[in-house]
Amino acid sequence: MNIPDNLLFAASHEWAKVESDGSVTVGISDFAQEQLGELVFLEVPEVGRELAVAESCAVVESVKAASDVYAPISGKVIAANTELLDNLGQVNTDPYGAWLFKLQPANKDDLKALMTADKYKASFA
Template identity: 55%
Template sequence: MSQTPSELKYASSHEWARLEEDGTVTIGISDHAQEALGDVVFVELPELGDRLAAGDEAGVVESVKAASDIYAPIGGEVIAINDALEDEPETVNSDPYNDGWFFRLQPDDTTELENLLGAEDYAEHCAEE
């Protein structure tokens, strides 16, 4: 059974977003998504300084089974990327909500988070797929 932390917001495309105390937003993929993908072998992340709008393609995650695009759940400027995933992409499988984060944005508008799903609604969305 997938974990769905209640403090996060979720996109229907399976990215999660966490508003940090400093106003930035950390983004990764959900436990449900990493389970569906299987063993992650490669992660392509956006570049520092990239400007993304909500729904923009932000990278790719590849597993032994498939490749899947990563989308920005909200808009903003990429201010950090998780370089550790270059050498250890399997971290996405073992710890998708902490060490397996993908990138961090300085959001254009944090109210965009309100357009995302809460944990309960996201869990229902996953059950319907």
């Protein structure tokens, strides 16, 4: 299982990357895509939407089932990867490249509640 060191993780298996401009990019982890199986549909949140921590804001659907994606931190959606719907396989083959949305954090402290890569790895032990 691939767990990059430079990312933070939520217990619900989203990854979060803090960008140099302070925004946070969000996707689902390698574990999450593996559990789901091949993706056939997804929904991303609308740009401008304000999200609370752990708010359901996107849906990824595989051949097997639909699964909610939760906001790892609170904030405003500043970008959504609508092009991913035409390239769903990327979520399975490159889960850390296949970002779903970007947030402008409302509260930087939210990041402290996320797991580091090491902690996320340890959660599978």
